[in-house]
Every structure is written in C-alpha cells, then in structure tokens.
Amino acid sequence: MGALISGNRRLELTAMGERAARAATGLLSLGIGEGDLIALYLRNDFPFVEASTAASLLGVYATPVNWHYTPDEAAYLFENSGAKAIVIHADLIEPIRSALPPGVPVLVVPTPPEIAEAYGITPQPTPPGMLDWDTWLAGFEPYAGEPSTGGGTVIYTSGTTGRPKGVRRHPPTPEQVEAYVRVLMRGFGFVGYGDPQDVVTVVTGPMYHSAPNAYGLFAARAGGTAILQPRFDPEELLQLIETHKVTHLHMVPIMFHRLLKLPEDVKRKYDLSSLKFVVHAAAPCPPPIKREMIEWWGPVIEEYYGATEVGIVVSCNSEEWLAHPGTVGKPIPEAEVRIIDKEGRDVPQGEVGEVVSRNRFINDFTYHGDDQKRRD
Known part of the structure; x- marks a missing residue:
C-alpha cells in the first residue's frame, strides 16, 4: 500500500x-x-x-x-x-x-x-x-x-x-462506475505496467484542474504513492523522479517546454530510467517539443484528448505519434468521435469541421444548477 x-x-x-x-x-x-x-x-x-x-x-x-x-x-x-x-x-x-x-x-x-x-x-x-x-x-x-x-x-x-x-455527473450505474474506472486506469497507465500499488507518481499540476484532480485521486485510490508537488519546478521534478524512482507522470506541454530549457548538464544529471508511462493532455504539444522529449525520455510518452464533460476519448503512444507527428491518436473503445459541419453531418476526410465526442459507457452529466446550458 x-x-x-x-x-x-x-x-x-x-x-x-x-x-x-x-x-x-x-x-x-x-x-x-x-x-x-x-x-x-x-x-x-x-x-x-x-x-x-x-x-x-x-x-x-x-x-x-x-x-x-x-x-x-x-x-x-x-x-x-x-x-x-x-x-x-x-x-x-x-x-x-x-x-x-x-x-x-x-x-x-x-x-x-x-x-x-x-x-x-x-x-x-x-x-x-x-x-x-x-x-x-x-x-x-x-x-x-x-x-x-x-x-x-x-x-x-x-x-x-x-x-x-x-x-x-448523474448518479452512475454499477456498469458505468466500472467503465469510468477502466477508462481512467488505462488512460493514466495504472494498468498494464505491473501492480497499480507499485505506481509512484508526482502530481505536477494544481488539483483544481480536472485532469490533475482525477489523476492524483485515482493514483491514491489505486494504492500507489503520489508525491504532491506544491508548485511545478522542472529540476525539482527530475530530482523527485530519481529519488523516489517515479514510474508514472501526468503533464501538460508547457512543462515539457520548461524541462527542455534546462541546461544540458542538468538534464543529464538525473537518472530517469524508472519512468514507464508519461501521459500529457490539456493543450496542443508542438511536434518539435514532443520529439525532443521522446528522444530524451524514451518511448514512454503517451497522449490523450478529451474534455471535462466527456473524459478521455482518444489516445496514442510514442510509436503511433512518431509515425504520424501531430496526431492525438484514435478513439478509445468506449468513445465515439465525429467531425461535423454546421448541419451536423460528417465531413469528408481532409475537410475542416467541428469535433464532437461522447463516451458511450460513462454516465451523462448536467451543468450544476443550470441544466439548460447542457442543451444550448
């Protein structure tokens, strides 16, 4: 534990x-x-x-x-x-x-x-x-x-x-609870990399944001060790990875940018070999930044795309990204993703449209105190 x-x-x-x-x-x-x-x-x-x-x-x-x-x-x-x-x-x-x-x-x-x-x-x-x-x-x-x-x-x-x-979110059924846990545990890398209780992670972002909130709470509830970083500092993060043999991280692209700006001797100073799964989301990651991070940390960099309302809907690993730089991946099994025009029709491949998505097995939601905004 x-x-x-x-x-x-x-x-x-x-x-x-x-x-x-x-x-x-x-x-x-x-x-x-x-x-x-x-x-x-x-x-x-x-x-x-x-x-x-x-x-x-x-x-x-x-x-x-x-x-x-x-x-x-x-x-x-x-x-x-x-x-x-x-x-x-x-x-x-x-x-x-x-x-x-x-x-x-x-x-x-x-x-x-x-x-x-x-x-x-x-x-x-x-x-x-x-x-x-x-x-x-x-x-x-x-x-x-x-x-x-x-x-x-x-x-x-x-x-x-x-x-x-x-x-x-509306009160879930037992099946929806199971699906929600399955999606997040897989998206955060807490399954498929050994016993979840062996996960050691650093909560790098403020937990008032939806992703760090879910990530930190799920790490603890899965029985892992969660290091709560009071404020993101790039070299301190490298120190924490080496000291605690951190296995998992959840990050945003600006953190990659700040890490890459460290002097070369500082970047090479710390042993980061314990890392197994580093996932990022919340903002587009410039391809040169992501490529440099994969070259530095290895093919442990994962990515997902989603929203507070629908959760994770697509994901990709390092190999998939290197084959298609700039991609955010393919829909996960539980999700449906479409690109539509103003009339709600699917647009042909290569054309511009609006991305709409849902997670078929996660319970629906409302906006607290104002359900009409859910329909606007």
Whole structure:
C-alpha cells in the first residue's frame, strides 16, 4: 500500500483512509449528506485527498476551486455550487474573506512549510475562531457505513466565455462506475505496467484542474504513492523522479517546454530510467517539443484528448505519434468521435469541421444548477 508525500511529510494511505473516514463523520455532523456539495479551496496537500475521499464515502460532491480567484469569482462559485462547507488553506483566507458565505462552515488547513516555501509566503496557522482541520477530525470516530456510489467531483470549466459551469455527473450505474474506472486506469497507465500499488507518481499540476484532480485521486485510490508537488519546478521534478524512482507522470506541454530549457548538464544529471508511462493532455504539444522529449525520455510518452464533460476519448503512444507527428491518436473503445459541419453531418476526410465526442459507457452529466446550458 502506498502513501502521499509532500516535502518531508509522508502519510500512509491507510492513515489517510482513516482520516478521511473521520472527516466523513464530521461532514454528517454538519448535516451534509448524499447529493450535497463541499468546496475545496486548497493547494496540492493531504487534506485535499482526505476531503475528496470523505465526500465520496457519503455520495457528496467535492468541488475544487481555483485559488487564484478574485473575491467576486470565488463568491460566484460558492453561491452557484451551493457549497455546504469550505475547506481552505489558512493563507488563502484573507484574499477572499469577503466571499465566504455567511453561515457556511469553514474548515481551515494550516499552510505547511513546503507550500509556504514554494510560494514565498509565511506559513499560516488557523485563524482564531475558525475550525482547524486536524482538531476537527480528531473529534469524530471513523465513518463505518457503506460507501456510496454517488457523488464525485464537480469541476467548474469554460470560464473563458463567461461564468464557469460546474460539470456534475448523474448518479452512475454499477456498469458505468466500472467503465469510468477502466477508462481512467488505462488512460493514466495504472494498468498494464505491473501492480497499480507499485505506481509512484508526482502530481505536477494544481488539483483544481480536472485532469490533475482525477489523476492524483485515482493514483491514491489505486494504492500507489503520489508525491504532491506544491508548485511545478522542472529540476525539482527530475530530482523527485530519481529519488523516489517515479514510474508514472501526468503533464501538460508547457512543462515539457520548461524541462527542455534546462541546461544540458542538468538534464543529464538525473537518472530517469524508472519512468514507464508519461501521459500529457490539456493543450496542443508542438511536434518539435514532443520529439525532443521522446528522444530524451524514451518511448514512454503517451497522449490523450478529451474534455471535462466527456473524459478521455482518444489516445496514442510514442510509436503511433512518431509515425504520424501531430496526431492525438484514435478513439478509445468506449468513445465515439465525429467531425461535423454546421448541419451536423460528417465531413469528408481532409475537410475542416467541428469535433464532437461522447463516451458511450460513462454516465451523462448536467451543468450544476443550470441544466439548460447542457442543451444550448
């Protein structure tokens, strides 16, 4: 069984599970239950996984919030989501204090030293009069009920064209749960490369984004070891790979670009031979950048394409990409991908159209609080 690692801190997954079960009991004591929602205003830290896991036990939705938000943006999300509780790092309170909804419990996580160092801030304790996360957990027995199959993560997305919309999936059938797990486990490389409990990964991106969120939580739930990098730093990542013998990574192209800009002696300084599966997504990767990464790290670079609403729909490995530079791969067995014109007709090969996709075996979704936007 694996662990969560952050800086010099280590939390075994068995201990994390017990803390999450205590948090579930605590949420019940606040009147929070199946179908409700909590907001996570946190950087990558142990309580992020604990609170997400606690929510899943109860069928509660967890919503990670972009902690770069202005007070107006944060207030909108708290109100739109109907959050029944907010879990927040101590140093993030003051910038959005005016946005905290009256009467909603605020559970405060003291800012740990490695996060404070990464962002050049002074470690902050829990402010007087607010609930301290660790103290609060200690007051409850672990939840002993049957785990729910409902709930999940509500990710707010598409904010570039207006207010962001929360993607909330309908309660899944057991078959849909199985399909969802199968797609992500395969897409993230947690199957086909030995025992999932032997996976060692670094969560390189902020977990308020949908892909790092799903990736980090699935790594932990599969029993692997997840190192939570407070803030992406290219040389630090190479150090972590060598020190912890990292096997899996999830990245975005800008990280490749920053890695390739390192001096040659730094790039060659670290042993990266433990890497088995490095997947990237979220943005187009310039072919020269990807080719250089494959030449440096070997044919371990994978890619997928998808969206928060539909999940992973296509994928390709290094060999497929080298044979067709620029491709994002072929549809996975569970997905349907079409390119259509304005009338919804498939366009001939080589012509421009709109990409539409769906995952046939993953439960449908709505936009939280506004199902009409799902139909617009």
